Amino acid sequence: MLRRAALLIILTSPLHAQEVTLRHGDVTLLADFVEAEDTTAPVALITHGTLAHKDMELVETMQDALAERGISSLAHSLSFGIDRREGMADCDAPHTHLDTDADDEIAAWIDWLGDEGHEIPLLIGHSRGGKQVARVAAGRDDLSGVVLMAPATVRSTERGRARYGDALDTVLAEARAAKPDAMLDVPNLLYCRDAKASAASVLSYYDGPATGADIYAADIAAPVLVILAQKDAVLPEAPAAYVPLRGDTLDVKIVEDADHMFLDFFTDDAADLIEAFVADLDAEAEQEKVDFASADLEYGAYLAQECSSCHRESDDTEAVPALNGLDADHIYYALEDYATGLRGNAAMGLVARSLDEEQRIALSAHFSLQED
Numbered sequence: 001m002l003r004r005a006a007l008l009i010i011l012t013s014p015l016h017a018q019e020v021t022l023r024h025g026d027v028t029l030l031a032d033f034v035e036a037e038d039t040t041a042p043v044a045l046i047t048h049g050t051l052a053h054k055d056m057e058l059v060e061t062m063q064d065a066l067a068e069r070g071i072s073s074l075a076h077s078l079s080f081g082i083d084r085r086e087g088m089a090d091c092d093a094p095h096t097h098l099d100t101d102a103d104d105e106i107a108a109w110i111d112w113l114g115d116e117g118h119e120i121p122l123l124i125g126h127s128r129g130g131k132q133v134a135r136v137a138a139g140r141d142d143l144s145g146v147v148l149m150a151p152a153t154v155r156s157t158e159r160g161r162a163r164y165g166d167a168l169d170t171v172l173a174e175a176r177a178a179k180p181d182a183m184l185d186v187p188n189l190l191y192c193r194d195a196k197a198s199a200a201s202v203l204s205y206y207d208g209p210a211t212g213a214d215i216y217a218a219d220i221a222a223p224v225l226v227i228l229a230q231k232d233a234v235l236p237e238a239p240a241a242y243v244p245l246r247g248d249t250l251d252v253k254i255v256e257d258a259d260h261m262f263l264d265f266f267t268d269d270a271a272d273l274i275e276a277f278v279a280d281l282d283a284e285a286e287q288e289k290v291d292f293a294s295a296d297l298e299y300g301a302y303l304a305q306e307c308s309s310c311h312r313e314s315d316d317t318e319a320v321p322a323l324n325g326l327d328a329d330h331i332y333y334a335l336e337d338y339a340t341g342l343r344g345n346a347a348m349g350l351v352a353r354s355l356d357e358e359q360r361i362a363l364s365a366h367f368s369l370q371e372d
């Protein structure tokens, strides 16, 4: 009876959510602060994707999921130049916002958090917000960590421009010739068709080299976690863009079966990854060590026969690399990446998914000890 009562209290206790406003230039910015109980974790500042808002399902669900995991968060809506903006941006309203306005607003919220005693926050950004967060983070040394969820890539920006076709050159020429605040009729602005946009707004999104979180990530001093969605139809190139950036301070994880918006329960999976990332920030990022020393080498040699139909002892073909003498770590994580799809290869995907943990360790140890 007692246990049941306790459970009811947990289920019914409302999360402490609070609307926060911040005066910024000519507009008032809106955000929701959701506070976790008894926490020492850094507060997360969450930035949404293209023309979205703080109450979108992903962001709202993420705030609750993080609070349950002991992480307080502030989710803000980018203003797009509109006072107290709520809900999806109105495509029919004139667009005067710039891509980099987001950076100023993120910085303003970081300052606000600092004033509230939440210094050194964790930044989280989704999609285009991931790119904007990465750009902000690359210029700062006062962040505890950065989480980029399905962050926009250079390639995705190029794709957005390509959708414009030849019309883009005409529109850009018109925008360059006009005064910055002149309003133009354009076929597209982001997702908005037949939009009215200022020349400066058009140039900020479409002129100059294409950008993505992939070009800013290397310059971020704080630890970075990139969370990709396995079934991301919006960013099919994301694994190819982010996996090669992996290193001591940047990790890439994939949420299986998730789509670009991490809808349904996939927000929880992403929150689990963020929780582990935050715990690691505390624990001095001690990397999970795989125990190759106690691997069963005989078993490894036995299993390796299956690999030799494709992998030869030396690189005689370019398509199939030789495995002998590679680092055990390298083989182990390569197998993991093929299994999750982070490294795309149909044959190796099948092979890797058929192996359990013990077999992966045995094979990695076996090949690492063969002479190349």
Ligand code: HEC
Pocket (backbone or CB within 6 Å): 303, 304, 306, 307, 308, 309, 310, 311, 319, 320, 321, 323, 330, 331, 332, 334, 335, 343, 344, 345, 347, 348, 351, 363
């Ligand atoms: C059907 C052919 C085939 C079989 C069988 C096969 N592989 Fe592969 N493997 C490949 C190909 C092709 C690649 C290169 C894929 C790529 O470009 O990423 C590869 C790549 C790899 C890599 C990445 C090497 C690197 O340089 O990063 C590892 C590790 C690997 N295989 C391990 C294994 C193991 C262990 C087995 C046996 C359990 C195995 N493979 C069986 C075809 C095969």
